[in-house]
Amino acid sequence: MKIAIASGKGGTGKTTLSTNLAAFMSQFGQVVLADLDVEEPNSGLFINGELIHQEDTYKMIPEWDKSRCELCGNCQAVCNFNAVLQMGKTIMVFPQLCHGCYACSELCPTGSLPMKQKKMGELRSFRADNLSLVESRLIVGEEQAVPLIRQTIDFVDTNFSEEVTQIFDAPPGTSCPVIEATRDADLVVLITEPTPFGLHDLKLAVETIRQLEKKFVVVVNRHGIGDDGVDHYCREENIRVIARIPNDRKIAETYSRGELLYPTIPAVRSAVETIADYIGEFKRELK
Amino acid sequence: MKIIFTTKGTEWDSAMDPRFGRTEFFLIYDEGTDSVETYDNRAIENEAHGAGPKTAQKLAEYGAEVLITGNGPGGNAAAVLQRTGIEILVGAGDMTVKEAHEAYKAGKLKKV
Numbered sequence: 001m002k003i004a005i006a007s008g009k010g011g012t013g014k015t016t017l018s019t020n021l022a023a024f025m026s027q028f029g030q031v032v033l034a035d036l037d038v039e040e041p042n043s044g045l046f047i048n049g050e051l052i053h054q055e056d057t058y059k060m061i062p063e064w065d066k067s068r069c070e071l072c073g074n075c076q077a078v079c080n081f082n083a084v085l086q087m088g089k090t091i092m093v094f095p096q097l098c099h100g101c102y103a104c105s106e107l108c109p110t111g112s113l114p115m116k117q118k119k120m121g122e123l124r125s126f127r128a129d130n131l132s133l134v135e136s137r138l139i140v141g142e143e144q145a146v147p148l149i150r151q152t153i154d155f156v157d158t159n160f161s162e163e164v165t166q167i168f169d170a171p172p173g174t175s176c177p178v179i180e181a182t183r184d185a186d187l188v189v190l191i192t193e194p195t196p197f198g199l200h201d202l203k204l205a206v207e208t209i210r211q212l213e214k215k216f217v218v219v220v221n222r223h224g225i226g227d228d229g230v231d232h233y234c235r236e237e238n239i240r241v242i243a244r245i246p247n248d249r250k251i252a253e254t255y256s257r258g259e260l261l262y263p264t265i266p267a268v269r270s271a272v273e274t275i276a277d278y279i280g281e282f283k284r285e286l287k
Numbered sequence: 288m289k290i291i292f293t294t295k296g297t298e299w300d301s302a303m304d305p306r307f308g309r310t311e312f313f314l315i316y317d318e319g320t321d322s323v324e325t326y327d328n329r330a331i332e333n334e335a336h337g338a339g340p341k342t343a344q345k346l347a348e349y350g351a352e353v354l355i356t357g358n359g360p361g362g363n364a365a366a367v368l369q370r371t372g373i374e375i376l377v378g379a380g381d382m383t384v385k386e387a388h389e390a391y392k393a394g395k396l397k398k399v
Contacts, residue, residue: 082337085344087370094363097337 001283002166004185006209008201010172013191013221013245016255017275018169019046020262024272025279026131030164034156035135036181037171038121038148045258047133049126057136059120059147061098062105062113064091069112075104084113096143121148123155132160145177153184165279174208182209187282188216189242189275195226199233206239215282219275222247242278243271289351290316290391291373292384297325303387305357305380308339308364314384315349339364347371355379355387359399375399 005018014037022033023046035043062075062084075084075091083097084104095118105113120142126133136152138145149171156166170181182188188209192202202218209216218234223244234241245251246267254261261268293310295302304310313326328345331338343364346354354373357380359365368375376396379387390396 082334082341085340085367087344087347087367090370092340092367092370094337094340094366097340097363 001162001187001279001286002168002185003279004168004170004182004188005191006170006178006182006188006205007172007191008174008203008205008208009192009198012193012198012201013219014169014172015042015046016221016251016261017189017191017219017245017272018167019043020260020268020272021275021279022133022165022167023047023131023260024262024269025165025167025276026129028276030130030132030160031167032132032134032156032160032164033167033169034152035133035169036149036152036177037169038136038138038145038152038177039171041135041137041169043169044124044126044133044135046260047126047128047131049128049131049133051124052127053123053125055123056119057121057123057148057151058117059098059100059144060102060115061095061100061118062093063116064093065112065114066091067112068110070110072109074107074109075113078103078107096141099144100147120144123148123152125155125159134159145171146180149177149180153180165283174204178205178208179212182214183212185214186286187279188214189219190216191219191221192230193222193226194220194224194228194230196229198226199229202230203233206237217242217278219271220244243274245271288318288353289349290318290353290355290388291346291349291351292316292379292387293354293356294325294384299323299385299388300383303355303357303379303382303384307356307358307360308342310342310356313346313349315351316388337363340367343367343371346373353391355391355396357381365399 005014022031025031035041081097083094085092105115121138123136171177192198218241224247262272292314293304294312294314295304315324339361340363354375359377378397
Protein backbone atom coordinates (compact mmCIF):
# COMPACT_ATOMS: atom_id res chain seq x y z
CA MET A 1 0.00 0.00 0.00
CA LYS A 2 1.22 3.45 -0.94
CA ILE A 3 0.59 6.57 1.12
CA ALA A 4 1.79 9.91 -0.23
CA ILE A 5 2.36 12.77 2.22
CA ALA A 6 1.90 15.98 0.26
CA SER A 7 1.04 19.65 0.76
CA GLY A 8 0.52 22.68 -1.36
CA LYS A 9 2.67 24.93 0.73
CA GLY A 10 6.27 24.07 1.50
CA GLY A 11 7.43 23.81 5.08
CA THR A 12 4.14 22.62 6.51
CA GLY A 13 5.43 19.32 7.86
CA LYS A 14 5.65 16.72 5.08
CA THR A 15 9.00 15.41 6.25
CA THR A 16 8.06 15.74 9.93
CA LEU A 17 5.00 13.58 9.37
CA SER A 18 6.62 11.17 6.89
CA THR A 19 9.60 10.33 9.07
CA ASN A 20 7.67 10.07 12.33
CA LEU A 21 4.85 8.06 10.80
CA ALA A 22 7.25 5.69 9.02
CA ALA A 23 9.39 5.13 12.12
CA PHE A 24 6.35 4.71 14.35
CA MET A 25 4.63 2.23 12.02
CA SER A 26 7.84 0.23 11.57
CA GLN A 27 7.47 -0.88 15.22
CA PHE A 28 4.56 -3.02 14.07
CA GLY A 29 5.52 -4.10 10.55
CA GLN A 30 7.76 -3.50 7.59
CA VAL A 31 7.74 0.07 6.27
CA VAL A 32 9.58 1.76 3.43
CA LEU A 33 9.88 5.52 3.39
CA ALA A 34 10.71 7.00 -0.02
CA ASP A 35 11.94 10.57 -0.08
CA LEU A 36 10.60 11.80 -3.42
CA ASP A 37 11.49 15.43 -2.82
CA VAL A 38 14.53 14.75 -4.98
CA GLU A 39 15.51 18.39 -5.31
CA GLU A 40 16.07 18.66 -1.58
CA PRO A 41 15.71 15.28 0.13
CA ASN A 42 15.92 15.55 3.92
CA SER A 43 14.10 12.54 5.37
CA GLY A 44 17.53 10.93 5.72
CA LEU A 45 18.46 13.45 8.40
CA PHE A 46 16.02 11.77 10.77
CA ILE A 47 16.59 8.10 9.95
CA ASN A 48 19.88 6.53 10.98
CA GLY A 49 20.02 3.49 8.78
CA GLU A 50 22.73 1.33 7.33
CA LEU A 51 23.50 2.06 3.67
CA ILE A 52 22.65 -1.08 1.74
CA HIS A 53 22.47 0.07 -1.85
CA GLN A 54 23.56 2.99 -3.95
CA GLU A 55 23.39 3.67 -7.67
CA ASP A 56 23.69 6.48 -10.19
CA THR A 57 20.50 7.29 -12.03
CA TYR A 58 20.33 8.33 -15.65
CA LYS A 59 17.93 9.93 -18.02
CA MET A 60 18.05 9.43 -21.77
CA ILE A 61 18.64 12.44 -23.98
CA PRO A 62 19.27 12.70 -27.72
CA GLU A 63 22.72 13.42 -29.09
CA TRP A 64 23.00 14.88 -32.56
CA ASP A 65 24.94 12.89 -35.15
CA LYS A 66 25.61 15.40 -37.88
CA SER A 67 27.06 12.91 -40.33
CA ARG A 68 23.65 11.48 -41.24
CA CYS A 69 21.39 14.49 -40.60
CA GLU A 70 19.55 15.98 -43.58
CA LEU A 71 18.32 18.99 -41.59
CA CYS A 72 14.64 18.26 -42.25
CA GLY A 73 13.61 19.98 -39.00
CA ASN A 74 11.31 17.15 -37.95
CA CYS A 75 12.98 16.89 -34.54
CA GLN A 76 12.25 20.45 -33.51
CA ALA A 77 8.70 20.18 -34.85
CA VAL A 78 7.87 17.19 -32.64
CA CYS A 79 9.55 18.46 -29.46
CA ASN A 80 6.99 19.88 -27.03
CA PHE A 81 9.66 21.37 -24.79
CA ASN A 82 11.88 23.32 -27.19
CA ALA A 83 14.70 21.01 -26.17
CA VAL A 84 15.76 20.45 -29.80
CA LEU A 85 16.24 23.42 -32.11
CA GLN A 86 17.58 23.81 -35.59
CA MET A 87 19.89 26.77 -35.98
CA GLY A 88 21.06 27.03 -39.56
CA LYS A 89 22.94 23.82 -40.26
CA THR A 90 23.15 22.78 -36.64
CA ILE A 91 20.73 20.88 -34.42
CA MET A 92 21.06 22.10 -30.85
CA VAL A 93 19.97 19.89 -27.95
CA PHE A 94 19.23 21.38 -24.52
CA PRO A 95 19.61 18.50 -22.06
CA GLN A 96 18.02 20.40 -19.17
CA LEU A 97 14.84 20.99 -21.16
CA CYS A 98 14.63 17.43 -22.49
CA HIS A 99 11.95 15.21 -20.92
CA GLY A 100 13.44 12.06 -22.43
CA CYS A 101 10.31 11.24 -24.44
CA TYR A 102 12.25 9.82 -27.44
CA ALA A 103 9.96 11.58 -29.98
CA CYS A 104 12.75 13.36 -31.87
CA SER A 105 14.92 10.26 -31.83
CA GLU A 106 12.25 7.78 -32.91
CA LEU A 107 10.81 10.07 -35.59
CA CYS A 108 14.12 11.13 -37.12
CA PRO A 109 14.08 9.70 -40.66
CA THR A 110 17.86 9.29 -40.73
CA GLY A 111 18.42 8.13 -37.14
CA SER A 112 20.57 11.15 -36.41
CA LEU A 113 19.43 11.64 -32.82
CA PRO A 114 20.38 8.47 -30.95
CA MET A 115 19.46 8.53 -27.25
CA LYS A 116 22.36 8.59 -24.82
CA GLN A 117 22.55 8.17 -21.06
CA LYS A 118 23.05 11.27 -18.95
CA LYS A 119 23.52 11.08 -15.20
CA MET A 120 20.78 12.99 -13.40
CA GLY A 121 21.17 11.92 -9.80
CA GLU A 122 21.87 9.26 -7.20
CA LEU A 123 19.64 6.80 -5.41
CA ARG A 124 20.45 5.35 -1.99
CA SER A 125 18.70 2.77 0.09
CA PHE A 126 19.12 2.44 3.87
CA ARG A 127 17.83 -0.04 6.40
CA ALA A 128 17.14 0.37 10.12
CA ASP A 129 15.38 -2.69 11.53
CA ASN A 130 11.89 -2.80 9.99
CA LEU A 131 12.29 0.59 8.38
CA SER A 132 13.81 1.10 4.94
CA LEU A 133 14.59 4.50 3.52
CA VAL A 134 14.96 5.08 -0.22
CA GLU A 135 16.29 8.49 -1.10
CA SER A 136 17.10 10.07 -4.44
CA ARG A 137 19.04 13.22 -4.99
CA LEU A 138 18.96 15.24 -8.22
CA ILE A 139 22.24 16.77 -9.41
CA VAL A 140 22.35 20.52 -8.83
CA GLY A 141 21.42 22.29 -12.08
CA GLU A 142 19.21 19.50 -13.38
CA GLU A 143 15.71 20.82 -14.01
CA GLN A 144 13.69 17.65 -14.44
CA ALA A 145 12.69 16.02 -11.15
CA VAL A 146 10.01 13.80 -12.68
CA PRO A 147 12.21 11.11 -14.27
CA LEU A 148 14.13 10.64 -11.02
CA ILE A 149 10.92 10.46 -8.98
CA ARG A 150 9.62 7.82 -11.43
CA GLN A 151 12.81 5.76 -11.12
CA THR A 152 12.68 5.99 -7.33
CA ILE A 153 9.11 4.70 -7.25
CA ASP A 154 10.07 1.95 -9.69
CA PHE A 155 12.93 1.00 -7.36
CA VAL A 156 10.47 0.76 -4.45
CA ASP A 157 8.08 -1.34 -6.58
CA THR A 158 10.88 -3.70 -7.58
CA ASN A 159 12.30 -4.15 -4.09
CA PHE A 160 9.26 -4.05 -1.81
CA SER A 161 5.93 -5.84 -2.03
CA GLU A 162 2.58 -4.09 -1.88
CA GLU A 163 2.16 -5.69 1.55
CA VAL A 164 4.85 -3.38 2.88
CA THR A 165 3.56 0.02 3.98
CA GLN A 166 5.10 2.48 1.54
CA ILE A 167 5.23 6.11 2.60
CA PHE A 168 6.13 8.72 -0.02
CA ASP A 169 7.47 12.06 1.17
CA ALA A 170 6.33 14.21 -1.78
CA PRO A 171 7.80 17.49 -3.02
CA PRO A 172 5.92 20.72 -2.24
CA GLY A 173 3.65 22.52 -4.69
CA THR A 174 1.16 21.16 -7.20
CA SER A 175 3.23 20.79 -10.37
CA CYS A 176 4.53 17.77 -12.29
CA PRO A 177 6.84 16.41 -9.53
CA VAL A 178 3.88 16.30 -7.10
CA ILE A 179 1.68 14.58 -9.68
CA GLU A 180 4.39 11.97 -10.24
CA ALA A 181 4.85 11.42 -6.49
CA THR A 182 1.12 10.98 -5.82
CA ARG A 183 -0.26 9.32 -8.97
CA ASP A 184 0.43 5.78 -7.72
CA ALA A 185 -0.75 6.43 -4.17
CA ASP A 186 -3.70 4.59 -2.64
CA LEU A 187 -4.10 7.41 -0.14
CA VAL A 188 -2.83 10.98 -0.07
CA VAL A 189 -2.37 12.74 3.25
CA LEU A 190 -2.34 16.51 2.79
CA ILE A 191 -0.62 18.32 5.60
CA THR A 192 -1.30 21.99 6.09
CA GLU A 193 -1.05 24.76 8.65
CA PRO A 194 -4.07 26.72 9.86
CA THR A 195 -3.08 30.06 8.32
CA PRO A 196 -4.49 31.94 5.32
CA PHE A 197 -1.36 31.00 3.38
CA GLY A 198 -1.69 27.34 4.38
CA LEU A 199 -5.37 27.36 3.40
CA HIS A 200 -4.68 28.99 0.03
CA ASP A 201 -2.18 26.31 -0.91
CA LEU A 202 -4.28 23.53 0.61
CA LYS A 203 -7.07 24.47 -1.80
CA LEU A 204 -4.67 24.16 -4.73
CA ALA A 205 -3.49 20.79 -3.46
CA VAL A 206 -7.08 19.57 -3.00
CA GLU A 207 -7.96 20.62 -6.57
CA THR A 208 -4.93 18.76 -7.86
CA ILE A 209 -5.57 15.56 -5.91
CA ARG A 210 -9.25 15.61 -6.89
CA GLN A 211 -8.23 15.79 -10.54
CA LEU A 212 -6.17 12.66 -9.94
CA GLU A 213 -9.24 11.06 -8.35
CA LYS A 214 -7.28 10.03 -5.29
CA LYS A 215 -8.64 9.36 -1.84
CA PHE A 216 -7.22 11.99 0.50
CA VAL A 217 -7.44 13.27 4.07
CA VAL A 218 -5.99 16.29 5.85
CA VAL A 219 -3.66 16.64 8.81
CA VAL A 220 -3.33 20.06 10.44
CA ASN A 221 0.13 20.93 11.70
CA ARG A 222 1.02 23.75 14.10
CA HIS A 223 -2.52 23.62 15.41
CA GLY A 224 -3.19 26.67 17.60
CA ILE A 225 -1.67 29.33 15.37
CA GLY A 226 -3.52 31.28 12.68
CA ASP A 227 -7.29 31.05 12.33
CA ASP A 228 -10.08 28.54 11.75
CA GLY A 229 -10.16 28.96 7.94
CA VAL A 230 -8.81 25.47 7.27
CA ASP A 231 -11.42 23.88 9.53
CA HIS A 232 -14.22 25.83 7.86
CA TYR A 233 -13.01 24.91 4.41
CA CYS A 234 -12.65 21.22 5.22
CA ARG A 235 -16.14 21.12 6.74
CA GLU A 236 -17.67 22.83 3.71
CA GLU A 237 -15.85 20.56 1.31
CA ASN A 238 -16.54 17.42 3.31
CA ILE A 239 -12.85 16.73 3.76
CA ARG A 240 -11.86 14.64 6.73
CA VAL A 241 -9.25 16.12 9.09
CA ILE A 242 -7.79 13.03 10.74
CA ALA A 243 -5.31 14.59 13.16
CA ARG A 244 -3.88 17.81 14.52
CA ILE A 245 -0.28 18.32 15.58
CA PRO A 246 0.01 21.20 18.06
CA ASN A 247 2.25 24.21 17.65
CA ASP A 248 4.99 23.69 20.20
CA ARG A 249 8.45 25.18 20.44
CA LYS A 250 9.77 21.85 21.68
CA ILE A 251 8.80 20.28 18.36
CA ALA A 252 10.86 22.85 16.45
CA GLU A 253 13.83 22.36 18.77
CA THR A 254 13.74 18.58 18.52
CA TYR A 255 13.29 18.68 14.75
CA SER A 256 16.20 21.08 14.36
CA ARG A 257 18.44 18.60 16.17
CA GLY A 258 17.50 16.00 13.58
CA GLU A 259 15.57 13.87 16.06
CA LEU A 260 12.25 12.10 15.64
CA LEU A 261 9.45 13.69 17.64
CA TYR A 262 7.07 10.96 18.71
CA PRO A 263 9.46 9.26 21.19
CA THR A 264 9.69 12.37 23.39
CA ILE A 265 6.64 14.50 22.59
CA PRO A 266 3.35 12.87 23.68
CA ALA A 267 1.12 15.13 21.54
CA VAL A 268 3.01 14.09 18.42
CA ARG A 269 2.90 10.45 19.44
CA SER A 270 -0.84 10.67 19.88
CA ALA A 271 -1.34 12.35 16.48
CA VAL A 272 0.92 9.82 14.74
CA GLU A 273 -0.91 6.97 16.45
CA THR A 274 -4.25 8.31 15.22
CA ILE A 275 -2.91 8.59 11.66
CA ALA A 276 -1.38 5.10 11.82
CA ASP A 277 -4.74 3.73 13.04
CA TYR A 278 -6.53 5.45 10.19
CA ILE A 279 -4.05 3.97 7.71
CA GLY A 280 -4.44 0.52 9.26
CA GLU A 281 -8.19 0.75 8.87
CA PHE A 282 -7.84 2.05 5.33
CA LYS A 283 -5.56 -0.88 4.48
CA ARG A 284 -8.13 -3.37 5.75
CA GLU A 285 -10.85 -1.66 3.70
CA LEU A 286 -8.64 -1.73 0.63
CA LYS A 287 -8.49 -5.49 0.88
CA MET B 288 22.78 47.77 -39.21
CA LYS B 289 19.74 46.23 -37.56
CA ILE B 290 19.01 46.59 -33.84
CA ILE B 291 16.45 44.43 -32.04
CA PHE B 292 14.69 45.56 -28.87
CA THR B 293 12.58 43.39 -26.54
CA THR B 294 9.43 45.44 -26.02
CA LYS B 295 5.94 45.52 -24.54
CA GLY B 296 4.54 47.35 -27.59
CA THR B 297 5.19 48.29 -31.20
CA GLU B 298 6.07 52.00 -30.94
CA TRP B 299 9.22 53.98 -30.18
CA ASP B 300 7.45 55.19 -27.03
CA SER B 301 6.50 51.67 -25.93
CA ALA B 302 8.05 50.30 -22.76
CA MET B 303 10.91 47.87 -23.07
CA ASP B 304 10.18 44.32 -21.91
CA PRO B 305 12.90 43.40 -19.41
CA ARG B 306 12.45 39.70 -20.20
CA PHE B 307 14.17 38.09 -23.11
CA GLY B 308 12.55 34.68 -23.66
CA ARG B 309 9.06 35.80 -22.76
CA THR B 310 9.21 39.26 -24.32
CA GLU B 311 5.88 40.34 -25.78
CA PHE B 312 7.32 41.88 -28.94
CA PHE B 313 10.52 42.49 -30.84
CA LEU B 314 10.99 45.89 -32.38
CA ILE B 315 13.53 45.72 -35.19
CA TYR B 316 15.10 49.01 -36.21
CA ASP B 317 17.01 49.14 -39.47
CA GLU B 318 19.43 52.08 -39.25
CA GLY B 319 20.26 51.89 -42.96
CA THR B 320 16.71 52.47 -44.15
CA ASP B 321 15.53 54.17 -40.94
CA SER B 322 12.60 51.73 -40.85
CA VAL B 323 10.93 49.86 -38.05
CA GLU B 324 9.34 46.43 -38.11
CA THR B 325 7.82 44.48 -35.23
CA TYR B 326 7.22 40.85 -34.33
CA ASP B 327 4.44 39.72 -32.01
CA ASN B 328 5.96 37.10 -29.70
CA ARG B 329 2.99 36.78 -27.32
CA ALA B 330 2.23 33.20 -28.33
CA ILE B 331 5.29 32.31 -26.21
CA GLU B 332 2.98 32.43 -23.19
CA ASN B 333 1.78 28.98 -24.19
CA GLU B 334 5.26 27.49 -23.93
CA ALA B 335 5.79 26.00 -20.48
CA HIS B 336 9.42 25.24 -21.21
CA GLY B 337 12.19 26.53 -23.42
CA ALA B 338 10.85 30.02 -24.10
CA GLY B 339 14.41 31.37 -24.18
CA PRO B 340 15.87 29.23 -26.96
CA LYS B 341 12.64 29.44 -28.96
CA THR B 342 12.62 33.25 -28.86
CA ALA B 343 16.33 33.30 -29.67
CA GLN B 344 15.72 31.12 -32.69
CA LYS B 345 13.04 33.50 -33.95
CA LEU B 346 15.27 36.49 -33.34
CA ALA B 347 18.05 34.91 -35.37
CA GLU B 348 15.86 35.05 -38.49
CA TYR B 349 16.16 38.85 -38.57
CA GLY B 350 19.91 38.79 -38.92
CA ALA B 351 20.31 41.73 -36.56
CA GLU B 352 23.70 42.73 -35.21
CA VAL B 353 22.63 44.21 -31.88
CA LEU B 354 20.12 43.07 -29.25
CA ILE B 355 18.98 45.52 -26.58
CA THR B 356 17.08 44.02 -23.67
CA GLY B 357 16.57 44.19 -19.91
CA ASN B 358 17.71 41.31 -17.75
CA GLY B 359 19.53 39.46 -20.49
CA PRO B 360 19.00 35.98 -21.90
CA GLY B 361 19.41 32.85 -19.77
CA GLY B 362 21.91 30.11 -20.50
CA ASN B 363 19.96 28.19 -23.15
CA ALA B 364 18.96 31.32 -25.05
CA ALA B 365 22.51 32.65 -24.82
CA ALA B 366 23.82 29.43 -26.39
CA VAL B 367 21.53 29.99 -29.39
CA LEU B 368 22.35 33.70 -29.68
CA GLN B 369 26.04 32.98 -29.56
CA ARG B 370 25.73 31.18 -32.89
CA THR B 371 24.34 34.33 -34.49
CA GLY B 372 27.22 36.44 -33.22
CA ILE B 373 24.77 39.13 -32.14
CA GLU B 374 26.02 41.75 -29.69
CA ILE B 375 23.88 41.78 -26.51
CA LEU B 376 23.29 44.86 -24.35
CA VAL B 377 21.33 44.72 -21.11
CA GLY B 378 19.98 47.06 -18.45
CA ALA B 379 17.33 48.79 -20.57
CA GLY B 380 14.40 47.07 -18.86
CA ASP B 381 12.96 50.22 -17.27
CA MET B 382 13.23 52.45 -20.34
CA THR B 383 11.08 53.16 -23.37
CA VAL B 384 12.41 51.89 -26.69
CA LYS B 385 13.46 55.39 -27.62
CA GLU B 386 15.32 55.91 -24.35
CA ALA B 387 16.97 52.52 -24.75
CA HIS B 388 18.17 53.49 -28.23
CA GLU B 389 19.56 56.78 -26.94
CA ALA B 390 21.26 55.05 -24.04
CA TYR B 391 22.81 52.61 -26.49
CA LYS B 392 24.06 55.43 -28.73
CA ALA B 393 25.54 57.14 -25.68
CA GLY B 394 27.32 53.91 -24.71
CA LYS B 395 25.42 53.69 -21.42
CA LEU B 396 24.22 50.08 -21.72
CA LYS B 397 26.13 47.14 -20.41
CA LYS B 398 27.52 44.54 -22.80
CA VAL B 399 27.14 40.86 -21.97
